[in-house]
Amino acid sequence: MRQRSLTIVTSLLTAGALTLTACGSRDSKGSDSGETTVVIGVDAPLTGQNSATGLGIQYGVQIAVDDANKNNTVPGVTFEVKALDDKAIPANGQQNATSLVSDKKVLGVIGPLNSGVATSMQQVFDTAGLVQISPSNTAPELTQGKNWQTSKKRPYKTYFRTATTDALQGGFAADYTYKTLKKRKVYVVDDKQTYGAGLAKLFTANFTKAGGKVVGTDHVNTGDKDFATLVTKVKNSGADLLYYGGQYDESQILTKQLKAAGAKIPLFGGDGMFSDTYIKTAGASAEGDLVTSVGVPVTTLPAAKDFVATYKEKKYPGDYGTYGGYAYDAATAIIKAVGKVVKDGKVPSDARRQIVDAVQNSDFDGVSGHVSFDQYGDTTNKQLTVYQVKSGKWEPVKSGTYNPAS
Amino acid sequence: MNTLPQQLANGLFLGSMYGLIAIGYTMVYGIVQLINFAHGEIFMTGGFGALTVYLYLPDGTSMWIALPAMLLGGVLVATLFALGAERFAYRPLRGAPVLAPLITAIGLSLALQQAVFNWYPDAKSARVFPQLPFGPYHLGSLRIQSGDVFLIIVAPLCMTALALFVRGSRTGRAMQATAQDPDTAQLMGIDTNRMIATAFAIGGVFAGIAGVAFGLKYGSVQYDMGFQAGLHAFTAAVLGGIGNVYGAMLGGLVLGLAEAMATAYIANIPGMEQLGGQGWASVWAFVLLILVLLLRPQGLLGERVADRA
Numbered sequence: 001m002r003q004r005s006l007t008i009v010t011s012l013l014t015a016g017a018l019t020l021t022a023c024g025s026r027d028s029k030g031s032d033s034g035e036t037t038v039v040i041g042v043d044a045p046l047t048g049q050n051s052a053t054g055l056g057i058q059y060g061v062q063i064a065v066d067d068a069n070k071n072n073t074v075p076g077v078t079f080e081v082k083a084l085d086d087k088a089i090p091a092n093g094q095q096n097a098t099s100l101v102s103d104k105k106v107l108g109v110i111g112p113l114n115s116g117v118a119t120s121m122q123q124v125f126d127t128a129g130l131v132q133i134s135p136s137n138t139a140p141e142l143t144q145g146k147n148w149q150t151s152k153k154r155p156y157k158t159y160f161r162t163a164t165t166d167a168l169q170g171g172f173a174a175d176y177t178y179k180t181l182k183k184r185k186v187y188v189v190d191d192k193q194t195y196g197a198g199l200a201k202l203f204t205a206n207f208t209k210a211g212g213k214v215v216g217t218d219h220v221n222t223g224d225k226d227f228a229t230l231v232t233k234v235k236n237s238g239a240d241l242l243y244y245g246g247q248y249d250e251s252q253i254l255t256k257q258l259k260a261a262g263a264k265i266p267l268f269g270g271d272g273m274f275s276d277t278y279i280k281t282a283g284a285s286a287e288g289d290l291v292t293s294v295g296v297p298v299t300t301l302p303a304a305k306d307f308v309a310t311y312k313e314k315k316y317p318g319d320y321g322t323y324g325g326y327a328y329d330a331a332t333a334i335i336k337a338v339g340k341v342v343k344d345g346k347v348p349s350d351a352r353r354q355i356v357d358a359v360q361n362s363d364f365d366g367v368s369g370h371v372s373f374d375q376y377g378d379t380t381n382k383q384l385t386v387y388q389v390k391s392g393k394w395e396p397v398k399s400g401t402y403n404p405a406s
Numbered sequence: 407m408n409t410l411p412q413q414l415a416n417g418l419f420l421g422s423m424y425g426l427i428a429i430g431y432t433m434v435y436g437i438v439q440l441i442n443f444a445h446g447e448i449f450m451t452g453g454f455g456a457l458t459v460y461l462y463l464p465d466g467t468s469m470w471i472a473l474p475a476m477l478l479g480g481v482l483v484a485t486l487f488a489l490g491a492e493r494f495a496y497r498p499l500r501g502a503p504v505l506a507p508l509i510t511a512i513g514l515s516l517a518l519q520q521a522v523f524n525w526y527p528d529a530k531s532a533r534v535f536p537q538l539p540f541g542p543y544h545l546g547s548l549r550i551q552s553g554d555v556f557l558i559i560v561a562p563l564c565m566t567a568l569a570l571f572v573r574g575s576r577t578g579r580a581m582q583a584t585a586q587d588p589d590t591a592q593l594m595g596i597d598t599n600r601m602i603a604t605a606f607a608i609g610g611v612f613a614g615i616a617g618v619a620f621g622l623k624y625g626s627v628q629y630d631m632g633f634q635a636g637l638h639a640f641t642a643a644v645l646g647g648i649g650n651v652y653g654a655m656l657g658g659l660v661l662g663l664a665e666a667m668a669t670a671y672i673a674n675i676p677g678m679e680q681l682g683g684q685g686w687a688s689v690w691a692f693v694l695l696i697l698v699l700l701l702r703p704q705g706l707l708g709e710r711v712a713d714r715a
Contacts, residue, residue, distance in 0.1 A: 047530060218685070229670050233669075
């Protein structure tokens with residue numbers, strides 16, 4: 001009995017494998033005649049932690065690809081999106097990177113969302129010479145190397161980003177806190193991740209340099225739900241602002257418990273918190289909270305209006321406001337690069353290498369502003385905006401650039 | 407301002423939550439020596455069950471009417487899942503090597519998470535849970551939130567009811583008999599399958615109540631909320647002595663207090679700045695667990711386990 005079922009299982013598996021092979025060969029034959037398919041990979045957290053902003057990236061890319069196909073931006077080429085879920089876990093990101101690299105149709109990748117995940121992927125893409133553009137990574141190390149404060153050195157030439165770095169974001173936030181809000185005593189909390197801890201560190205450095213005082217620090221774990229003890233400490237410290245380095249998942253609960261504990265002080269965070277989900281979950285507690293985010297408000301740019309309208313019309317899940325526009329621009333940069341390299345649907349054998357160079361020379365106006373990259377792969381768009389929750393909505397309160405020297 | 411009373415209260419509320427969930431682990435372990443790793447997910451389904459009831463109630467229903475209905479819904483859903491797990495996942499494996507049901511439990515846990523994630527509307531990120539429309543209350547320097555008021559009333563009530571049931575009722579005594587020796591209990595005319603199902607059901611009821619309490623306390627429910635809560639509750643059950651219902655509650659309270667104290671005060675000890683705070687709370691909780699298990703391997707209120715080998 002056991003023997004026989006084993007035989008059946010084996011034969012089924014063999015048949016399945018054969019069918020799969022058959023599918024594979026038919027696919028490649030199909031692409032020889034007529035349109036060439038170019039795949040743009042996406043890696044972001046699509047489920048669980050950070051998924052609201054992660055889905056915003058996936059569908060931002062989707063809209064860029066749909067637009068390119070509709071307008072026939074690259075003649076003879078049909079673009080497709082291949083979105084993989086990294087669950088905000090570095091090991092998953094690396095696995096996804098490996099699988100994207102091995103798919104010959106993938107000529108560029110958008111993502112990941114988390115800086116910590118990016119560090120695990122850069123090497124894989126660099127070895128394969130495949131271009132990667134993150135719409136959201138802000139850790140300075142990713143483009144300027146480990147010793148970015150003293151000697152900048154680009155570690156991977158395949159890595160680009162359309163987001164500005166924490167070096168600017170942390171400074172901009174510290175500046176706003178000290179000069180505009182006139183807060184002098186701040187409590188700093190982070191989530192111990194590459195992004196959150198980095199942002200908190202840079203905020204602290206710039207805030208103390210400006211003359212402010214950090215009255216306490218603490219760290220939380222991602223996935224934590226109970227911050228009662230922490231908020232009691234914050235309240236007791238006499239801080240007049242809580243700065244949080246991390247994502248919306250924790251901070252939306254943190255702000256709620258903070259206000260419930262009777263501490264009437266705003267929570268200030270980075271772009272990882274700039275999400276509608278934050279307001280939805282925190283409710284009235286979110287009122288008055290602040291974030292810094294990259295670029296000028298997406299809604300103020302005329303080019304972005306179509307993007308936002310399409311996103312809403314298609315009823316895509318996730319929050320487009322955070323990184324959707326940057327994901328759209330990142331995807332457009334790759335599409336334009338493909339347009340320079342792939343002529344008449346013919347993909348040259350070193351297409352990936354050529355596309356890296358073409359992306360480096362990107363120069364166009366996207367939905368989030370002007371898109372071009374400096375010698376480190378960082379965006380030249382150094383605009384930052386402070387948003388504040390007013391009547392249950394993120395409202396831009398100040399846009400500008402941060403000059404570290406001032 | 408002295409924060410000690412507030413921090414103790416914070417720990418107590420957190421601990422009551424752990425204790426409610428821990429009951430499920432301890433009841434099931436006490437009767438069939440199975441660590442039901444899917445219990446965290448049963449707790450999660452309780453939260454979503456209550457949320458579903460709330461969403462079906464007409465808008466503007468007073469929380470005084472909605473809350474009992476939500477409790478009922480949460481308890482019902484969690485109990486159904488607990489009974490279903492027992493009937494279809496664990497009962498067929500009774501008598502199988504101990505690892506088989508354990509692996510099944512882990513599989514069931516993942517399956518339940520994914521099921522809610524895929525099929526519950528908008529459950530891919532946190533869903534907002536309704537809040538009680540009163541509080542916070544001030545008690546001297548203490549500040550107590552409405553969700554905590556619910557916990558502090560419900561948790562002792564449930565514990566007392568359970569203690570009376572297990573000690574006083576016929577079914578309770580039959581359960582104890584089954585836990586002590588299932589074969590003899592069966593020979594004495596006890597339907598052991600029913601007793602085991604009852605243990606799962608009680609765990610489900612507590613998990614359902616805990617699910618509602620969680621939603622009220624933190625303002626949202628999420629498909630993966632059972633994992634961390636379950637892990638802590640399981641730790642609480644072991645700390646208190648797994649298999650002992652009083653131990654589960656005590657273990658929960660001790661664990662909650664330990665986490666609160668660790669978060670609040672360890673960083674103030676000179677030289678320990680780096681080892682304190684929220685990020686280290688779980689580490690200290692486990693240090694405590696290890697210490698307790700070194701000195702009392704059976705847990706705080708645990709019973710002898712020699713004849714279980």
